[in-house]
Amino acid sequence: MSKRVAILATNGFEESELKSPKEHLEQQGWTAEIVSLKSGTIKGWANGNWSNEYNVDQTLDDVSPSDYDALMLPGGVINPDQLRRHENAIAFVKGFFEQKKPVAAICHGPQILIDAEVVNGRELTSFMSVKKDLMNAGANWVDKEVVVDNGLVTSRTPDDLPAFNKKMVEEIKEGKHEMQRS
Numbered sequence: 001m002s003k004r005v006a007i008l009a010t011n012g013f014e015e016s017e018l019k020s021p022k023e024h025l026e027q028q029g030w031t032a033e034i035v036s037l038k039s040g041t042i043k044g045w046a047n048g049n050w051s052n053e054y055n056v057d058q059t060l061d062d063v064s065p066s067d068y069d070a071l072m073l074p075g076g077v078i079n080p081d082q083l084r085r086h087e088n089a090i091a092f093v094k095g096f097f098e099q100k101k102p103v104a105a106i107c108h109g110p111q112i113l114i115d116a117e118v119v120n121g122r123e124l125t126s127f128m129s130v131k132k133d134l135m136n137a138g139a140n141w142v143d144k145e146v147v148v149d150n151g152l153v154t155s156r157t158p159d160d161l162p163a164f165n166k167k168m169v170e171e172i173k174e175g176k177h178e179m180q181r182s
Contacts (some may be wrong), residue, residue: 012078016042024165033057065095075107104153124154151177
């Protein structure tokens, strides 16, 4: 069954954390669309430098969570920090939880989950520097390559991408998760 997955990102995303999941989703025969704040292109970050540009498929103004089966949030230090400054990005993320749809976030990606107020009481992981922020927001942070909590998939770093991609696809195949909560 075909699925449509939103990848919410802006300039400064960790390139491998967008490229690898996007390719993995597309290998399932699914549509993986880059959703961003503005149309045009967004620029990745790799090995401490600016990297390749990626085409934006949709802007936040043109889509809603009901258009998609799942959400994927890549990391990078700059990307989630930029996104969490925009109410429409936070509302977009929160909408997936309200609709009980799978959400996958890696590395610094979970930072936007804090602003969406969806981590309290949830078990998840992230890049080490985000650990205290998540704990302060009420999350149960664990140090594992991939953590699944009722449709919420999280991982720590690009090294975890194989496990992250596999679990993300499993959760999306399962569909809505009644225990997913905002």
